Amino acid sequence: MxxxxxxxxxxxxxxxxxxxxxxxxxxxxxxxxxxxxxxxxxxxxxxxxxxxxxxxxxxxxxxxxxxxxxAAAGIHLLADDGDNVIVEAGAGENWHQFVRHLLQLGLHGLENLALIPGTVGAAPVQNIGAYGVEIADCLHSVIAYDRHAKSVVQLMAAECQLSYRDSLFKSQQPGRYIIWRVRFNLSTTFAPKLHYGALNQYLSQQGQDQPTPEQLVAAVCSVRASKLPDPATLGNAGSFFENPRVDASVYQALKQQFPDLVAYPEKNGQYKLAAGWLIDQAGWKGHRNGGVGVYDKQALVLVNLGGAEFVELMALAGDISASVKQRFGVSLQMEPRVYP
Ligand SMILES: Cc1cc2nc3c(=O)[nH]c(=O)nc-3n(C[C@H](O)[C@H](O)[C@H](O)COP(=O)(O)OP(=O)(O)OC[C@H]3O[C@@H](n4cnc5c(N)ncnc54)[C@H](O)[C@@H]3O)c2cc1C
Structure with missing residues (x-):
């Protein structure tokens, strides 16, 4: 009841x-x-x-x-062949605590996603990603309640349609599935992904070019803490805008005009532009207006300076988008969901 x-x-x-x-x-x-x-x-x-x-x-x-x-809880090992392990976690489990728990169990694959706030159940919704790893790399399946069929279903990773900050749950069928448990393919072998610039640089500085899993998680946490505000002390919703993806021709034209443009090639030939760089170049970093502002260490993050109101936050987001559009001709999409 x-x-x-x-x-x-x-x-x-x-x-x-x-x-x-x-x-x-x-x-x-x-x-x-x-x-x-x-x-x-x-x-x-x-x-x-x-x-x-x-x-x-x-x-x-x-x-x-x-x-x-x-608040669905619990973490269980479902299968273990010595090398590959399937782990299931309740949707209400705290994501970072789950990553730490896997570290204790000697199971690998999610280290780069340490310290991302939120729950296990929300992780597939926008295919959380950081430092060169996404949930898509390790997702086995989700157990969800299907509000249309009124039954519990298992959706295999391919059915979840995970892509950059997107999934079946976010854009294709929003509201239809309520994720109750998530299953992950993990490995007993540690094969770290260290190619991401800031992480790689930090590990080198620490003399940890071949880090242990614990050192990798600690490095991820340190790099994150140096760039992102802790919501416990400064309210925020992480990256406020997605990195816009543009065709190669648009990228090349922009690169000619702005040689310092920060962008990453995508597998499909498009380029992902660093939204933080665009916002920074448009002069917003450190901007403050009433209860809201742009974080002074990372222009992609909008912050609650105290007493922030929904209306002023959305107005700031709109002003930032308009100025980026005007300067670069690029449209920004908000990453967090606005509700209702
Ligand atoms: C400081 C900070 C840093 C961040 N860094 C990153 C990052 O590096 N990478 C990244 O990808 N994201 C990042 N985020 C965004 C956020 O942490 C993730 O999107 C996270 O997965 C959201 O989890 P949540 O439980 O808080 O979801 P909520 O905010 O509660 O919900 C988000 C959406 O998911 C839906 N949802 C939640 N739970 C379920 C469920 N069980 N079933 C179905 N739908 C559900 C909600 O209805 C909503 O639409 C960051 C956020 C902050 C504040």
Whole structure:
């Protein structure tokens, strides 16, 4: 039997720290509770927001209908052939704690994704990625509740349609699947991916060109901490914009005009432009306006300077996008989801 909380304050449940109240809120630990909550919401025709750690959301002050917090717990080994291991984790598990737990178990593949805020269940939603690794590299499958079929389904990695900061869950069928457990293909052999510039540089400086798994996780955490604000002290939602992808001809024209342009070639021939560089060049780094600002160490991150409001945050995001468009002719897309 679930209990709805009326007019629930979710200010502390979103990493930007926006002042937010949910009309009806419930946290679910069991799948039966999730189904019960969904049935009740449907009967009352409430819109539903699924909430993990709230680190990739920009929320309006009043959330209509239902907010369902996912608290599915547990980490299990499902298969182990000595080299390859399948591990399953509950959607409500904290992502970073899960990565640390795998380190203790001697299972490898997710080290570069240490310290990303949020839950295991949200990780496939935008195919979280950092320092040259994405969830797509290790995802086995997800166990999800399908709101259309009203049943529990297993979606194999290929069915999840993971791509850069995107998936079936985010853009193809938003709201249809509620991820309850996630399965990962991990390895007992440590084959670190160290090609990403800032990480590589840091490890070299530490004299750790062949790091242990613990050293790699520590390096990832140090590099992240030097570039990104900790939401516990400065509210933020991580990268506020996706890195725009452009055709090679657009990239070449821009590169000619702006020789310092930072961009990365993609497998499909396109180029991913560093949104942080574009925003920085447009003069926004360190900008402050009322309760919101642009982080002074990384222009891609917008921050809550204290008392940030939804409206001023969206206005700042709009001004940044417009100026980048004007200067470079490139459109920025927001990375966090705006709700409702
Ligand atoms: C400081 C900081 C650094 C970050 N760095 C990175 C980074 O390096 N790489 C990166 O990719 N992201 C990064 N992020 C973004 C964010 O941490 C990730 O997107 C994370 O996976 C969001 O998890 P969450 O549990 O907080 O999701 P939430 O913000 O609660 O939800 C995000 C979306 O997923 C949906 N959702 C949540 N749980 C489920 C579920 N169980 N089933 C279905 N849908 C669900 C929500 O409805 C919402 O649409 C960063 C954020 C911050 C604040």
């Amino acid at each position: 679930i209990t709805w909380h009326e007019n629930q304050d979710l200010t502390a449940a979103n990493s930007f720290g926006l002042p937010v109240f949910a009309e009806h809120f419930v946290q679910v630990n069991q799948l039966t509770e999730l189904v019960e909550a969904l049935e009740q919401a449907e009967a009352k025709q409430w819109p539903v927001l699924i909430l993990g750690g709230g680190s990739n959301l920009v929320l309006q002050p009043a959330l209509p209908g239902a907010v369902i917090g996912i």
